[in-house]
Structures are given as structure tokens and as C-alpha cells.
Amino acid sequence: MLMMGSFAIIPYNNRTESPLLELSNSLDDFTYTKLVQSSTHSRSSTHGKLAHSHMLKTGHTPRLFLHNTLMNMYLKCNEPDLALQLFDEMPERNIVSWNSLISGYTQLGQYVNAKQVFREARIKNVNVSKYTYASMLSVCARTRDLELGKVVHGLIIISGVGVDAFLSNPLVGMYSKCGRVDQARVVFDKCDGLDDVSWNSMVAGYAKDGLHNEMVRILVKMHRSGVRFGSYVLGSVLNACCMNFESCLTWGKLLHACSVRLGWDLDVIVGTALLDMYGKIGELNDALLVFNLLRDKNVVMYNAMIAGLLRGEDVNDVNDELVKKSLDLFVSMQRRGLRPSEFTFSTMIKACIAFQDLEYGKQIHTHVIKNNLRYDEYIGSALVEFYSSWRLMNDALTCFDSSNKQDVVIWTSMIAGHAQNGDYERALVLFCELLSFGVKPDEFTVSSVLSACANLGGVRSGEQVQSYSVKTGVIASNVVVNSLVYMYAKSGDIDSANRMFEVADKLDVVSWSVMICSAAYHGCAKEALTIFGLMISGGIRPNDVAFLGVLTACSHAGLVEEGFRCYETMKKNYGITPTEKHSACIVDLFGRAGRLSDAESFIISSDFSHAPVMWRCLLSSCRTHKNMDIGKRVAERLIKLDPQASSSYVLLYNIYNDAGMEPQATKVRDLMTNRRIKKEPGLSWIEVGNQVHSFLVGDKSHPQSAKIYEKLDEVLEKIKKIGYVDAKKSKNNSSCVTVNHHSEKLAVILGLISLPASAPVRVMKNLRVCQDCHTVMKLISKVENREIILRDPIRFHRFRYGACSCGDYW
Structure with a gap:
């Protein structure tokens, strides 16, 4: 590469230089301009650089217009350093020069540089144009710089350029994106020449801030003003209808009707927004109707429909029929020749988790490898979660190692997978590796590792994780605070759990539920009931976990009447259907109090009469109260329900052994031997320093x-x-x-x-x-x-x- 002046000359090819460089005489500005503009249009700076080099070689002095054209070419070809160098060496500049540099930096996403050039223009008293102001408003919107945005707005007013549609639109956008939709409305109302973009920006601003009533009012006003809805504004409003606000379904269907009347219902943007809206608010039949009407379905539409079918508070709450439909859509997409995206694969892997289909999940994994997407962080994270759900941690580790490990999501999935499968020490090791890898954990990562500390009983490790969360600021998250309460409580430090609960800024239903359960498992029944009362008086509606904590507290304290009353209240007053765990608490409640016949009758009349855990609770109480008759009957039934569970045999053996009935106890032990049933070995562990010791x-x-x-x-x-x-x-x-x-x-x-x-x-x-x-x-x-x-x-x-x-x- 030859150097001419301050700029490099690029060889035309490996053998000969461009004929342009062989010319000894300079060309005129018009010819140079055409050559430079051709580079601008092709987004390749090669010929533009050759023209620039030829000017320098022949001593041609370009006029201001050609200088501006050259600078614009370098910016459009993503070479801002050369553009700035040229700008600094220009003997004269005009408003176009400054505006080109600001606009170029803005388009390249170099907002700090754009702001700096704008400040220099102001210092040099350059009388910038409305194009410059528009560029700067765009920069302020994208960087959420409200203060500078206000300064630019003030300069616009002082300069007297006038706030027409050309400037009102970026002003509305800037204020909306900076969270000041009220100021955006002031600008909107004062503008005389409103166009489609003005209206659409205002609607989108209200939609973004969740001001749905105002959004609807401006939409009605827009319609009455005769402004035709565009796909962009309809898409924004339909997306807003996905939020949880009053009459969202009514407004959504009304807008759907409008889009049909205006002919926008089959538009890609509107159609996808309709699918997303119906999916998020749970109207899956309507979503399927829209999906079936769309003619030219693309990957985004398929993704929206699949995500709608699988959407829920928890992927495991989705029923099998919906999961099967999502799998069928995935097959249909491929038959149409559409290539699934990263989002498609990650969603389908989660569907396989919900459907508990290992083989189908492996097939999806094969498609991921075939499409060379195994390095994608989100797909890798979904695969780790999938294999972890099947306890196939070696396969999960293979997927983890295949990723580039730069995203915290896949680390979180790997840590959570080990924690959920009982390998708590490995989860802690992974967390340390994450830190050494330079990846910053988020609140979900910290929550997962605190869960591992809680189950391990590693309060010292938990304290170190808490120190890290304070240092990095993630402790501000409710997820982390709740996990800390849980960690301290489950590690036996109920006093620290209480302190964490008391200093929490925001208490949600999870916070209260964790604290109730913590008090219950520590035998603090009165405290658990007191916390439950404070929760209700504070206007927090208790969930099933909170009631489980209260029932456990009553069971451990022998509060039979209070516990049964709470069980009935849960069903009648709060409409919560009792789970197997709630019912087991009632059995335990009766059993501990010696009311074994009541416990047996409750099991038989419940919806969980075939659940082994119910009978196991009763059998444990039979041993405590040395009731041979009921104990023997319950044990026989339990062994039939779950013949491979060692705990049933052990409990019956202990009942006979405690009663001195050695022949019967020996028969139970021989039965275990014949059926090759082994008793789970007792394991205890303690944390000393930074090490866990097991025995x-x-x-x-x-x-x-x-x-x-x-x-x-x-x-x-x-x-x-x-x-x-x-x-x-x-x-x-x-x-x-x-x-x-x-x-x-x-x-x-x-x-x-x-x-x-x-x-x-x-x-x-x-x-x-x-x-x-x-x-x-x-x-x-x-x-x-x-x-x-x-x-x-x-x-x-x-x-x-x-x-x-x-x-x-x-």
C-alpha cells in the first residue's frame, strides 16, 4: 500500500494499478464527484480512495462540495477515522460538513462521537440546520439522554427554525424513549403539520409507557382526523394489548376488526402482532384462526404461534395437547421449506422439556447441529436445561462445553441443573469458574447458587455469595433477597433469615411465603401464623406455598383445629385446590396428634388415596404411637402401591422391632432381601471453613x-x-x-x-x-x-x- 499525503492508495489488483492512477493530469470536480459517489452507493471505499489518492498525486484542490462528498463516502463505507481526518484537514467547512459528520456517526452507532462533534459546532458558533438537530435528537433518544435532548429542543426554539413535522417527530420520539411521554404530547399538540409518523410516534410512546387509556384516546383522535392507520402503529397498539390492563381483549379484538377492514390483517407486522397478542392473553383458538388465515407464513409467524402455545407462568404448566400442537407446527414449518431460527430451536427444546419427550428432544438437538447452531448461547442454555431435566448431566456438560461461554444464561442453566439434581458442590464450583471466566452473574445465577448453598447447608458459602451480591448490586433484586432468606433459613440460621426479611425493600408473595415456611420448618408455629396474619392484613393474597407453610407449622406444633381450619379456608375463601403436599400435611397433623383413624379416613376420602406419600405419613405416625393394627394394614397397602420404596419396609420393620416382635421384623427384612430392596444409607454432613465433610x-x-x-x-x-x-x-x-x-x-x-x-x-x-x-x-x-x-x-x-x-x- 502506497502512501500519498495523509491517505493510503489501495492497489487496483495484485498485478496492475487502476488506469485512474496512470493519468498524469487531474480531472475536474464533476468527474471526481461521480467516482466518489459510485463508491458511496456500492458501500465499498476502494474506488473512492483511488479517486482521492489521484487528487493528491496530481495536486488537485477539491472544492468544498467534493470534500463533503468524500467525507460522506468514508462514513457510509464505515471508515469514520478517515472521515474525521479529512474533516480536520479541510481548509473550509460549512453546515453540510458538520451535519454529515454528526449524521454519519449517528448511523454508525458512535453516539459519543456524534455528541462531541455537536458540542464543537456549538463552541465554534456554527449555525447548524434542522437536519443536524434531527440527528442529535435521534442520538438522545437512542442513548436516553434527556438532559441533552432538552438542550437541543431549546436550541431549536431559539434558532427559529420552527418545529414542523420534520423536527416534531424526532422530538416526540426522544421524549417518549426518555420516559417523558407528557412532554412528547406537548410537542405533538403544538405541531401544525402532523403527518402519519407524528401520530404513529405518539401512539407508540403511550404504548411503551403502558398508558393504555391515553393510547386509545390518541388512536381514536387519529382515526377521526382521517389519518390512515399503518402497519407500524397497528403493530404497536396490538403489542400493547398484550399487557395486563382492563378490557385488553375487547380492545384487541376491536383493533383486529379495524385491521381487517383496512386490509392490514394479512400484513406481516400486523399478523404477527395479532398472533402474539392472542397468544399472550391466552386466546389460543383465536391465535390459531389468525395463523391459519395468513397466507405467506414466515419463520417469525411460526415462532409467534409456537411461543403462544407454550406460553405460561411455567413451561411445565402447559398441557400435553398444546405441546403436541407446537411440535406439529415445527414439523409443518420444515415441510414448507422454512429454516428454523435460533428462537425456534430454543422454544422447541423447552417444549420437549414440558412434554417430557427425550427422543424428540434429541432429534431437535440433531437439527441444531445440522444447522450449525450448537454454539448459540440460548440454544445451548435450553439444551443444558433439557438434559438436566432428565438427570443426564454428562450430556448437559457436553452442550455447555460446546458453547463459547460468554453469556451468563448458559452458566445459570448449568449451575441450576446441578443444584436441581442434588450436585450442590459442583454448582458452587461452577459459580467460581464463572467468576474466573470474567462473566458477570445476574440475579438468577446468584439465586441458583444460593439454592445450592441452602440445600448443602453451606451458610459460610452463602455468606460469601451474599457479599458478592452486595458488591455487584444484584442484591437489590427481590429474587436474590428471597433466595437469601431461604438459604439462611434452610441452613439453620433463622435469625439471619429474619434480618434479611426485615431489611428487604419490597416484599412480595414469595418473600412472605419463604418466611412462613422457614418459621414452620424451624418449629416456630406461632411466628409462622403471625407472619401469615401480617401478610393478609398487608393486602398480599397468599398462594399455595404460604398455605403449605402454615399447615406444616400447625402439624409440627400439634395445632389440629387451626390447621384443619386453614385447610378449609384455603379451598373456600381463596379458591386454591389442595395438592398432594397440602393433603399430606393434614394426614401428618392428625397422625402426630394420635388421631390415626381420622387420618386414615381423610386419605380414603381425598383425591390422593393412591399417593404413597399420604400412607407413608400415616405409617410413620403409627410407629410413633405404637399402633400395630393400623400400622400393619397401612404398611401392606403402601407396599402394594410402591413396592420398590425402601422406607415402607423400614417403617414396618421398626414397628415390629419396637414392639419386640422379632420374627415378624425378620420376615420384613427377608422380604427386602428377596426383592433386592436396599435401605437408603443415612448420610450427614457439616460445613467447616470452606469444606463440607460427609459421614x-x-x-x-x-x-x-x-x-x-x-x-x-x-x-x-x-x-x-x-x-x-x-x-x-x-x-x-x-x-x-x-x-x-x-x-x-x-x-x-x-x-x-x-x-x-x-x-x-x-x-x-x-x-x-x-x-x-x-x-x-x-x-x-x-x-x-x-x-x-x-x-x-x-x-x-x-x-x-x-x-x-x-x-x-x-
Whole structure:
């Protein structure tokens, strides 16, 4: 590349230069202008640069018009640096020069540079034209710079150029996009020469701000003024009708009728907006009618229809028939020869999640690979979610590794997938990798990792995530606050959960529900009921989760009448249909109170008489109250309903064993052996520092195993002195050793020898705590003067000063 003056000369080709450069004499301005303009039209600067170089080589001095043409060419060919260099070297400039540079920067999206050039023009007292003002208003609209927009508006008034339609339209657009639709209306009302764009901009402004009544009024006024609706304005209004406002369906159908009368109903923009509107407000039959009438269907229309069929608060709420229709549409799209977009594939993968169709999802994945879209972040995220829903984490990891990992969405899906499948430690590791990768987590990422901390019981890790959320500002999100409340509550730190709840700026139904459930699982029944009362008095309508928390609280506290009354209120006053979980709470409520016959009658009369969880709750109560007759009958029924569930056999075995009926207990154990049913091993874990330590019964794999067992023997001797009856006196020696070495005891001992004396010992367990361990924990808390918090699948037990928060009612 040869250099001539300040500009580069581009070789015409590899062998010869352009004939233009072989000319020794300069051409006239007219010829140069035509050559430069040809480059402008083709968006290729090659010939324009050759012409410019020839001017420099022959010493031709271009006039101002040619200079402006050259600068415009460089801007249109996306070479703003050369345009600015030329602008700086021009011996003279006029308003066209300044306006071309501002307009060029605006079109290239270099808004900061456009603003800077405008300020320089003002400093040099350049009398800019209305074209310059229009460009600057566009910049202010796109950057949401209201202050500069007001300055430009003031300059327009002072300059006396007049606010006609040419400037009123960008003014209306600027104020609307900056959130000042009231100011936009003032400009609109003062403008004499309103055109279609003016009306459409005003309608779109009201639609964007959700001022639907004003939007409708201006639409009516527009119609009465004789202005013909365009597809753009109809599309904007129809999109606004998707929002949740009064009579949205009525207005939507009225606009649909108008579009039919005006002949716009088959327009691509209007047709797609109609599909989107009917889909979002749940009128799927109307959406299908519109879809079937559209002749030249494109990918966007198919996407809108598929999304409408699958739309819901949760993809899993969509019924199978709608999911099947969406899958059929996907097939129809391909038969028409239309190539699905990234949005199509990501939506269809979510449909496969809802339809629980693994094979179809794999076929979609094959199409993704065939269309070379496996690197797309949103498709990758959907695939990760799809394989995670089937617990195929290796396949999910393959999809994750195939992406470029620059988008936080796919990281969030991967973290959430591990958390939902119980691999909480891996979820935390992924979060650390995300940070080291330079990707900034959003509120959903933080919420997912806090969920992992909650289920792991990792309060220290949760505190670190909270510190990060404060530092980055995502803690302002209700999603993060609610997750923090849940994390602290499920990790056993109910006091920190209460503090998070109290300092929250905005409390929604999720916030209240999480707090009610937290109090319930910690055995704070009165607090749970008080929070529930405050929620209702505050005008928050309780959801099914809030009622589940209240029912759980009543069950754990033995408040039978209050609990049953709450159950009836949920159905009658709030129209919430009880789920299996709500009904199981009532069974547990009756069962804990010893009303086993009432519990059995409730199950039989409910809609969940075939649900194993209902009978399992009753069987557990039969063991607690040592009711052999009902227990045996319930166990036999439960084993028929769920013959592979080990918990049913274990409960029946324990009922016989507690009653001293060893032959019957042996038969149950032999039945488990014959059916190859294995009892789920008890697993307990504790977080010490930044590490989680896990234990099985009789576990000796821990590095501090010798020290743990030595301390355990020491503690057992201490509690014997204050009344603990050793298991040896009621069981054979091998059983005694097993009970004494239960996993939760080993985890608690590690906490005693590893944590500061002032720190509570928090232990999590996957199975319900046994009677002996419950007794031992109370006594350890007394002789060691330590607070012990033990979480099992049912509830929290908080041991202090020789007593438990459950009041031995568990």
C-alpha cells in the first residue's frame, strides 16, 4: 500500500494499478464527484480512495462540495477515522460538513462521537440546520439522554427554525424513549403539520409507557382526523394489548376488526402482532384462526404461534395437547421449506422439556447441529436445561462445553441443573469458574447458587455469595433477597433469615411465603401464623406455598383445629385446590396428634388415596404411637402401591422391632432381601471453613477419624453421668455400636472439635433423626454448653441447654 499525503492508495489488483492512477493530469470536480459517489452507493471505499489518492498525486484542490462528498463516502463505507481526518484537514467547512459528520456517526452507532462533534459546532458558533438537530435528537433518544435532548429542543426554539413535522417527530420520539411521554404530547399538540409518523410516534410512546387509556384516546383522535392507520402503529397498539390492563381483549379484538377492514390483517407486522397478542392473553383458538388465515407464513409467524402455545407462568404448566400442537407446527414449518431460527430451536427444546419427550428432544438437538447452531448461547442454555431435566448431566456438560461461554444464561442453566439434581458442590464450583471466566452473574445465577448453598447447608458459602451480591448490586433484586432468606433459613440460621426479611425493600408473595415456611420448618408455629396474619392484613393474597407453610407449622406444633381450619379456608375463601403436599400435611397433623383413624379416613376420602406419600405419613405416625393394627394394614397397602420404596419396609420393620416382635421384623427384612430392596444409607454432613465433610454410619474414612471417635466416647461417658441410658442395655452389642456411631453423631463431634466454642454446630442429614440420636443431641448440648442445629428432611431441631426446639413433638 502506497502512501500519498495523509491517505493510503489501495492497489487496483495484485498485478496492475487502476488506469485512474496512470493519468498524469487531474480531472475536474464533476468527474471526481461521480467516482466518489459510485463508491458511496456500492458501500465499498476502494474506488473512492483511488479517486482521492489521484487528487493528491496530481495536486488537485477539491472544492468544498467534493470534500463533503468524500467525507460522506468514508462514513457510509464505515471508515469514520478517515472521515474525521479529512474533516480536520479541510481548509473550509460549512453546515453540510458538520451535519454529515454528526449524521454519519449517528448511523454508525458512535453516539459519543456524534455528541462531541455537536458540542464543537456549538463552541465554534456554527449555525447548524434542522437536519443536524434531527440527528442529535435521534442520538438522545437512542442513548436516553434527556438532559441533552432538552438542550437541543431549546436550541431549536431559539434558532427559529420552527418545529414542523420534520423536527416534531424526532422530538416526540426522544421524549417518549426518555420516559417523558407528557412532554412528547406537548410537542405533538403544538405541531401544525402532523403527518402519519407524528401520530404513529405518539401512539407508540403511550404504548411503551403502558398508558393504555391515553393510547386509545390518541388512536381514536387519529382515526377521526382521517389519518390512515399503518402497519407500524397497528403493530404497536396490538403489542400493547398484550399487557395486563382492563378490557385488553375487547380492545384487541376491536383493533383486529379495524385491521381487517383496512386490509392490514394479512400484513406481516400486523399478523404477527395479532398472533402474539392472542397468544399472550391466552386466546389460543383465536391465535390459531389468525395463523391459519395468513397466507405467506414466515419463520417469525411460526415462532409467534409456537411461543403462544407454550406460553405460561411455567413451561411445565402447559398441557400435553398444546405441546403436541407446537411440535406439529415445527414439523409443518420444515415441510414448507422454512429454516428454523435460533428462537425456534430454543422454544422447541423447552417444549420437549414440558412434554417430557427425550427422543424428540434429541432429534431437535440433531437439527441444531445440522444447522450449525450448537454454539448459540440460548440454544445451548435450553439444551443444558433439557438434559438436566432428565438427570443426564454428562450430556448437559457436553452442550455447555460446546458453547463459547460468554453469556451468563448458559452458566445459570448449568449451575441450576446441578443444584436441581442434588450436585450442590459442583454448582458452587461452577459459580467460581464463572467468576474466573470474567462473566458477570445476574440475579438468577446468584439465586441458583444460593439454592445450592441452602440445600448443602453451606451458610459460610452463602455468606460469601451474599457479599458478592452486595458488591455487584444484584442484591437489590427481590429474587436474590428471597433466595437469601431461604438459604439462611434452610441452613439453620433463622435469625439471619429474619434480618434479611426485615431489611428487604419490597416484599412480595414469595418473600412472605419463604418466611412462613422457614418459621414452620424451624418449629416456630406461632411466628409462622403471625407472619401469615401480617401478610393478609398487608393486602398480599397468599398462594399455595404460604398455605403449605402454615399447615406444616400447625402439624409440627400439634395445632389440629387451626390447621384443619386453614385447610378449609384455603379451598373456600381463596379458591386454591389442595395438592398432594397440602393433603399430606393434614394426614401428618392428625397422625402426630394420635388421631390415626381420622387420618386414615381423610386419605380414603381425598383425591390422593393412591399417593404413597399420604400412607407413608400415616405409617410413620403409627410407629410413633405404637399402633400395630393400623400400622400393619397401612404398611401392606403402601407396599402394594410402591413396592420398590425402601422406607415402607423400614417403617414396618421398626414397628415390629419396637414392639419386640422379632420374627415378624425378620420376615420384613427377608422380604427386602428377596426383592433386592436396599435401605437408603443415612448420610450427614457439616460445613467447616470452606469444606463440607460427609459421614456414613460407622464411617472411619475421615482424616480425623481417630480423634472423632475418641471425643465421641468421651462425650458418651459424660452424658451417661446425667441420665443417658446406653443402647447396650436394650439392644445387643452390635446394634449398640451401630446406633452410637450414627452419621449425625460423627458430624456433630467433628463440629465440636473443629469450630470455635461460640459457633453453633450445624449438621444436615438425608434421613429422619432417630430417637436415640435426638436424646443424645439434647444431652450433648447440655454437657458441652453448645448450640446444635440438626436438619433432617422433616424439620429443624435446635438443641440448647439440654432441650430441643421441637419440644419432643416430632
